[in-house]
Amino acid sequence: MDCVEDLDDRVSVAIIGAGWAGMAAAVALAQAKIPVTVFEAARHPGGRARSVEIEGIALDNGQHVLIGAYRETLRLMRAVGADPDKLLLRQPLAIDYPGKFSLRAPPLPAPLHLLAALLRAMGLTWRERIAALRFIAAMRGSAYRIAVDMPVSELLTSYRQTGALARYLWEPLCVSALNTPAAAASAQVFLNVLRDGLDGAREASDFLIPRTDLGNLFPLPAAAFIRANGGSVHLGTPVRMLAKTEQGFVLDAGSARYTHAIIAVGPHQLDTLLGEFAQLAALRQCVGEFSFEPIYTCYLQYPQHVSMPQPMTGFDGGITQWIFDRGRINGAAGLLAAVVSARGEHQAFSQAAVASGIHRELAGLLPGLPAPLWSRVIAEKRATYSCRPRVVRPQNKTAVRNLYLAGDYTASDYPATLESAIQSGLSCASLVIGSETGSA
Ligand SMILES: Cc1cc2nc3c(=O)[nH]c(=O)nc-3n(C[C@H](O)[C@H](O)[C@H](O)COP(=O)(O)OP(=O)(O)OC[C@H]3O[C@@H](n4cnc5c(N)ncnc54)[C@H](O)[C@@H]3O)c2cc1C
16 A cells, blocks of 8 residues: 555554454555554454464464465565465465365466366265366356255255265365355355355465464464554453544544554454444444354374375364364474364264364274374354354445445455455555545
8 A cells, every 4th residue: 555645644543453354454554655544352363363372382363274365465575575485385276075075276377276176075976076167167157146045955956966066075165164064154155255266376276374373374464564663552452442533433442543443353342342333233233133153173183293285184074174283284293273164063072072072083094093193172162153144244334434444354255264354454444544545
């Protein structure tokens, strides 16, 4: 974003929440030389994509995967000095369910990479391959738009995407991207992801797996960038009240006044911050109707010789959905991370039972697997909103002048992801600048 002359004299922005959305807004405003103050309740930035320390190791509150189509995330990482080429392991599209299914995109220009991947996939009948190609052709023909949104499973059935195609390709992609089971997930949002991910440039479909902890991927370098560019980031500083006076926005956390405010908290944390704004009752009701989906990550530390055949391996029929081999990703030999997205029967089990169930499933693939040295389950119960058909997501601009909302749950083509969080923050920054320059 270009520097905007003189705005620093007239504008000051409070941002509540130092997740990826809030930090994106703050970085973009700092780039434009606009004074920005970030307030974060936790002692670390990053929100739902943050580092945690387990057994003395810097890990994440959840194993995250980015894709090559996360254009704004990758651009902003570069802007704050976090080099995606070094910090992310780039893997061409590959989905492996050992002995059952394997799909790998060869290094061909798009869309040949996808065509070749489907034609060569192991575990699909010819009828299924042809059905998949027809489905993609039909979705391309309609520009990946459907007239009326419906559950993903309904869309898949109507295009004969059943059997192994559904089980090993579309349903896992849906649950991973939308964090909502295919039977409940929005087909339109899923198609948006397929359009940009699978059917974009070849690199767009790459999986990008963090080699470092999530804090170092963006939130910490972003905080350093903001401070170096005249802004401030206050950690361990919850905001309990936000109001608008004639002098500007005022927060309980400090006596300063701000011309603009960006609320960048999670959707379930929004309500208390909107209490002073009668005009936002409809917004509160809209977000109050959201339901949420969990994500469980289970870290299992095995002896160092234990490894998986791939950095990322699919599992089906049990608790585990994906296993990430941290040894292959960043050299943490013997450390595996199991991911279980969306709601499911595992939620009825204790965390110890989830960990031992995952160990048993791994032992089925790796005969002679010793018991883990330690294991730890992190259950994020409200990892994302449930991305169902026709869910109304609020706009970044609110009915209160100069008050904006950033977050992965705000209106976007994308489901609740790092990219939608980053895009929402950038959009709020543009709205702030536009409100002063007359362009918004
Ligand atoms: C386990 C897990 C796995 C995931 N995997 C992926 C993945 O593989 N790929 C992907 O793209 N996305 C993934 N996601 C989603 C992604 O992490 C989120 O979409 C993104 O982090 C949301 O960022 P945000 O800034 O919108 O919200 P948040 O991260 O929720 O940030 C809100 C911030 O506001 C702070 N806050 C709240 N209230 C206050 C207050 N009153 N005062 C001050 N501060 C406050 C919170 O502490 C928090 O730091 C995953 C999420 C989870 C939980």
